[in-house]
Every structure is written in C-alpha cells, then in structure tokens.
Amino acid sequence: MKKDIILAGVGGQGIISIAAIIGYAALEQGMFLKQSEIHGMSQRGGDVMSNLRISHHEIASDLIPFGQADMIISIEPLESLRYLPYLSPAGWVIANTRPFNNIPDYPEIEQVVAEIEKIPHHIALDADAIAKESGSPKAANIVILGAASPFLDMAFEKLEAAIRHTFGKKGETVVGLNLQALKAGRLFAEQHI
Amino acid sequence: MQKTLLLGDEAIAQGALDAGISGIYAYPGTPSTEITEFVQNSKYAKENNVHSTWSANEKTAMETALGMSYAGKRAMVCMKHVGLNVAADPFINSAITGANGGLIVVSADDPSMHSSQNEQDSRVYGKFAMVPILEPSNQQEAYDMVHYGFDLSEKYHIPVLFRITTRMAHSRSGVALKPPRAQNENRMPDDLRQFVLLPSIAKRRYKNLLRDHTAFMEESAVSPFNTYMDGQDRSKGILVCGLAYNYLMENFPDRKVPHPVLKIGQYPIPRKMVEKMADECAEILVVEEGYPVIEELLKGYLGRGLKIRGRLDGTLPRDGELNPNLVAVALGLPDTMGLAVPNLMVGRPPSLCSGCPHIDSFLALNEVLNGLSRGRVFSDIGCYTLGALKPYEAINSCVDMGASITMAKGAADAGMAPVVAVIGDSTFTHSGMTGLLDAVNDKSPITVLILDNGTTAMTGGQDSPGTGKIEEICKGLGVEESHIHIVRPLKKYHEENVRIIKEELAYPGVSVIIPRRECIVAIDKRMREKFKNQQTVKE
Numbered sequence: 264m265k266k267d268i269i270l271a272g273v274g275g276q277g278i279i280s281i282a283a284i285i286g287y288a289a290l291e292q293g294m295f296l297k298q299s300e301i302h303g304m305s306q307r308g309g310d311v312m313s314n315l316r317i318s319h320h321e322i323a324s325d326l327i328p329f330g331q332a333d334m335i336i337s338i339e340p341l342e343s344l345r346y347l348p349y350l351s352p353a354g355w356v357i358a359n360t361r362p363f364n365n366i367p368d369y370p371e372i373e374q375v376v377a378e379i380e381k382i383p384h385h386i387a388l389d390a391d392a393i394a395k396e397s398g399s400p401k402a403a404n405i406v407i408l409g410a411a412s413p414f415l416d417m418a419f420e421k422l423e424a425a426i427r428h429t430f431g432k433k434g435e436t437v438v439g440l441n442l443q444a445l446k447a448g449r450l451f452a453e454q455h456i
Numbered sequence: 457m458q459k460t461l462l463l464g465d466e467a468i469a470q471g472a473l474d475a476g477i478s479g480i481y482a483y484p485g486t487p488s489t490e491i492t493e494f495v496q497n498s499k500y501a502k503e504n505n506v507h508s509t510w511s512a513n514e515k516t517a518m519e520t521a522l523g524m525s526y527a528g529k530r531a532m533v534c535m536k537h538v539g540l541n542v543a544a545d546p547f548i549n550s551a552i553t554g555a556n557g558g559l560i561v562v563s564a565d566d567p568s569m570h571s572s573q574n575e576q577d578s579r580v581y582g583k584f585a586m587v588p589i590l591e592p593s594n595q596q597e598a599y600d601m602v603h604y605g606f607d608l609s610e611k612y613h614i615p616v617l618f619r620i621t622t623r624m625a626h627s628r629s630g631v632a633l634k635p636p637r638a639q640n641e642n643r644m645p646d647d648l649r650q651f652v653l654l655p656s657i658a659k660r661r662y663k664n665l666l667r668d669h670t671a672f673m674e675e676s677a678v679s680p681f682n683t684y685m686d687g688q689d690r691s692k693g694i695l696v697c698g699l700a701y702n703y704l705m706e707n708f709p710d711r712k713v714p715h716p717v718l719k720i721g722q723y724p725i726p727r728k729m730v731e732k733m734a735d736e737c738a739e740i741l742v743v744e745e746g747y748p749v750i751e752e753l754l755k756g757y758l759g760r761g762l763k764i765r766g767r768l769d770g771t772l773p774r775d776g777e778l779n780p781n782l783v784a785v786a787l788g789l790p791d792t793m794g795l796a797v798p799n800l801m802v803g804r805p806p807s808l809c810s811g812c813p814h815i816d817s818f819l820a821l822n823e824v825l826n827g828l829s830r831g832r833v834f835s836d837i838g839c840y841t842l843g844a845l846k847p848y849e850a851i852n853s854c855v856d857m858g859a860s861i862t863m864a865k866g867a868a869d870a871g872m873a874p875v876v877a878v879i880g881d882s883t884f885t886h887s888g889m890t891g892l893l894d895a896v897n898d899k900s901p902i903t904v905l906i907l908d909n910g911t912t913a914m915t916g917g918q919d920s921p922g923t924g925k926i927e928e929i930c931k932g933l934g935v936e937e938s939h940i941h942i943v944r945p946l947k948k949y950h951e952e953n954v955r956i957i958k959e960e961l962a963y964p965g966v967s968v969i970i971p972r973r974e975c976i977v978a979i980d981k982r983m984r985e986k987f988k989n990q991q992t993v994k995e
Contacts, residue, residue, distance in 0.1 A: 273804065274806070286461070286628075290461065290630070295629075295630070296461065296628070296629060296630065297627060297628065297629045298627065298628040298629075299623055299626060299627040299628075300463075300626045300627070300628070301570070301626070307806035307807060307808070307809065307839065307842065307914075308804075308806055308807045308809065309804055309805055309806035309807070310803075310804040314627075321711075322629075323702045323703075323704075323705035323706040323711070324702045324703050324705070324706035324779075324780045325623045325624075325627040325629075325699065325702060326623065326703070326779050326780060328706060328779065328780040328781050328784070328792055329779075329781045329791075329792055329793050329794060330781075330791075330792030330793040330794045331792055331794075332794070341801070341802075341804070342804075344797060344798050344800075344801060345797060345801060347794050347795040347796065347797055347798075348793055348794045348795065348796070348797060349794050350794035350795055351792075351794065352794075354794070365804070365807065366802065366803075366804050366805075367846075367847075368802045369802065370800040370801075370802065374800055375800065378798040378800065382795065
C-alpha cells in the first residue's frame, strides 16, 4: 500500500498534527514514511502545505510528483484548490468549506465550494460546524482527518490509537474530544461518498 | 532495526551529538534553525555539557567553533546559505589554518527561495575554500555523514562543509542511530603557529592545503557516498547529487535505472568515476539541486568537449528547486499533471500577525512620512520585512542583515533627507551595530528605528542576543542620550510616537527610536508554557 497525501491549509491551522497522526499510525504498521514541511516565513498567515508519503516500500522522493497524489486533505477551502495540479485522476480531495479569510481579495466562498464540487472525487464539509456539534470546537482539523480516513486504507482503530498517542499528554478529556471529532468526520464521509 | 523519525536538520543534530561534539554554534536562519534547536532541547546534550546557545551572527559562530576546534574538541557550526556570506572570512581562512578537533560547517541552501533573498549554492564556497564537501541525499545519509565528516575533518585537520537544501532540512524520515561516542579531550594543536596567518606562515599553510586537496580527491574516489551504478543503456549517463537522486529514483518504481548512474555525495567530485562515465556514455545528464556547479565543471568554458545536459542547455530549468516531474522530462519520460488551478485562485502571502507590535510602528512611521515623497525607509531582514507589502508599504529595502542602517547612511551622504532605517533587535546585534558606529562618527542625519520585540521572531522565536541591552549598546556606540527614545508601539501611544519620530527626523544627526513591545507569538508561547507548567504542578 502507498498513499501520497498533500496536506494544505493556512499557517497555524494544524496540518502538522494531521501529518503526525497519520504518520504515527503508518509507522506502527511498519510502513515507510517521508514528510516534507514548510517552515519559516510562510507560516505567518500564509498558505502552507506538507507532502506526506507513506508506503510499504521504500520511498524515493520527498516531494510528491504532480498528478500523482492520492489525496489532498485541506483544512481550508481555497487552499484545497491551490494544489490540484498534484492530484492523480483517481485521487480524492477532502476539504473544509469554512474559509479562513485573512486576505483582502478572498473569492466568494460559494464559488470556491462550487469549484471543489467540480472535482470528480471529493468530500466537502463544514468541519468547524461538525467539530462544534461533536463538542470539540477546536478540533476541525481532526474532523477533516476523520473525513479522510475511509481513503487511507488503514484500519480506523489505528488512527484512534494514533490520536490517543498524540494527545495522551494533554489528558483523557482532550483525547476523548479528538476521538469524537475523528468519528464525526468519518461518519460524514461515509454518508457522502 | 529501530528507526527514529527525524527531520533532515534533526538527523544532522543527532549525528553531531552521537559523533561527540562539544559545541554547536549558529545564528537562526531558515532552513537551518532546527539543527541547533534540536541540540538545545536534547537531554543528552545537557547532561554532557554540549554548548548550544545562539551566537550573535554567523561570523561569531564560525570563529567560536574554530576556537573550540583549536582546543581539540569537535564543533559544528550551522547557518543558512546567506549566513555563509557573513561567515565567509573565517570560513575561507579556516581552510588555511586547518582544524584541530573535528569541525563541520553546515550550510543550508534554499533553492526556489522559500524564505530567502537568493538561491546561492554553498558548494561554490566549498570549492573556493578548497575544503571537502558532503551533501546527503536522505535523512539516514545526513546522520551517517556527520560522523564520517568529523572523522574526515580530524584525519586531514580540515574543516568540512556540509551542504543541504530546504527539502532535506525540512523533510522527515526514519533514521537508524549509532551509539554515541565520547567527546574529545582538550588538546593543543601540534603546530602552535598554524593558526597565525602571517604571510610567511599562510604561504606554507596554503601549500599544505593544495597538497591535501589531492588527498581529498583520493578520499572522494573511495567514499561510500560516491557510487557508480552500471546500466545497459549507455546512450546517456546520469550524474546526480544530493537530494536530486531521490527525484531520479522516483521515476523508476522498481528503482532500476536503465542508464549508468553516478551518485555524488562527497566533493571534490571523483575524477575516475566521471571519466568512466564520459568514456562509456554518449552524453551525460547532470542533475543537481542549486547552481550548475558540476555541469559547468564538466562542460568547460567553450563546451566543445563532452556532450553535457542539465540546467545550462535547458534540459532542466536554470533556476529553482528540482522535483520528480522536472527530472522525468529531462529523462524523456512522460510527465504527469493533475487538474488545473481554478481561475478564481488568489495568493495568500504571509503577513504580520494581528496584534504585532510592528504594525503600530509602521502606522506611526507612515503617518510621519505621509506628504513626503516615498522611498525613504531602508529596512532589513525579519518579520518587519513584511511591512513592504500591502497594506503598509512602509519600507523600501531589504538586502542583507544590517544593511538598513548603512544604506540609510549612504543615502544621507548623498543628500537625501529625511532618511529612516528600520531594523529589528536581533538583526541590529547581528550586523547593525558597526554601521551605527559609522553613522555616529559621521554625525549622519539618519533616524534609526530598532523594532525591539525581544526575540528573533521570524525563525520561530529564538533568544535575541541584545535583549535588555539595545539602548546601552546605542549609548556605548556614541548615540547622544537625548536622541535615544524608547516608545511603546500601541494604539494609545500613537500620537506621542508620531510626535517623537517627527521631532527626530528633524534632528540633523543620528537618532535612535526603540519601539519596544514583546512579539505576540512569543507571549502566546510563554503563556502556554506557563499554563503547561501549572498543569504539571497540579498533577
């Protein structure tokens, strides 16, 4: 199994946490991993992306080739579109529909969502609303991860275990809230595939 | 074997700790910062007294590391590529003095300029200094090469340049670790005149370096990091170095390249292997991240010899970072491309954080300068460089660390008035102080704003060497006390700040205004730490 994943968002939205959780779950299954991150100036409210590659075979490039990503997981709607050149013809886009509007010329959100809906394989969800409903308003990124989980070809329990590991230090309450967020995202995806 | 997930930067730091360094010296700079931070956060480093506090700039870092090497211990010095410009004097001369304890100089290049003002290639510096260069292709190699590099350094008493690029620095993968080895004991150099570069001694030392350069080439010929892999299809040979090797292999899912491949990780490049490729192959494709360093070398000035393909003939782009697709096209393989980006897409450039003290400083400065012709504000490198963008458009230059004050002085010398320099606290102590002394000595009519947020913010909030000392430094350099003002960059003091800037712009000498307020990201980080500690106490 091999999954090449583009993680997208705006600096500070938590794409690195998603990468860490998927990464941990992959390593626990003895998979290889390469993950390229953006540090430095781009983090100041700018667009950020990370290349996450997991595979049962050794991985060569740190960068995913254009046209070959299995998934684009984006915590921000506009950012999900920025990386479409990376998406493979069979690839899935999992995108939040809640905009992070910190620029003066942000396009109409309806148009942005309409563009996401043109993508052959997509899950578009208001992760912030779902996170709030599930009682963990800060975990929109984990809701997105949950929505992406059916396409990761990995047992859901592995992701749950990774969440327990990642948030373990913050106590049982935080772990519980994130597990709820993960489930809520998963449920949404299952109903909308 | 158990593997540890490490960033390229972290693999280098872990490699240095396990190879027995006694100190790491650096000034923060993307993409090199995490090397030093890793050592700072390492329990092992603390227990073993490995020095890791930040240096004022790359030059002081390089010189301090050389001093540690002089004393017989292993030292690493880390910087971003443009930092090597700052450290160039000690770096080039350290090749002449030689090293005593192992000395590795890590320089992190930034092709495609993700966070930099140019994409200079540090390998050119390595060649210039005539020192061996190591360039890893993955995190495991980065780790292993540090150990190897220290041995090479101690074998020939020579500093070794360790060149990485952004993707190497900031990409994470599993690394198998070795057991750590002990640090060196203090030991004086065998030759106590070796570091005295008086011409008579320098001439002797330089001949020494020239002689050793032949030995460096022999080392490259047997290096485990230079490998020749044969291939059936000799219509082309591929010479590939560093990270570019991964992009090549990505195009062959079974990892079998039909052409001969020469993978280079150690310089000077292994002559015999290159000759073999030139003899056996109709042409050579050179795939290197950064400048066409090897390509130019093989091609020669007139390019009438071998048929060399690469960045110079358009087979690969002349500038920017490589990727698997670019290499596919260079190999004549089919390219792949996903969907087009919709037309509604707009850029999302980085911006100053909401609540950032620099915003208040720029708003006050803009108000003062409003009405004058634009283009009077020389600035520098830091978060505040974002003040060049909308909506502030408050600054007119960003060249290199410290250039704000000196360029302002030059413009004032040319008769421009009023002239303003805007520099951050950490950049000021990095390279601004000497320029301020020049201005004081000439009584140059410039107004210097030292934006003091108490941290080196842009690289993630490292300690700033001048914290608590900025006004004393200015006084010490001779700025008149009545023309040094500490102001609070807050909305409620806006009118007062405007008045002070206005008054000082009218003063025909050096004025320093220090808008002082802590970086809001630093406050946030501090509060989280505090909260975390309280939690721990409760538990």
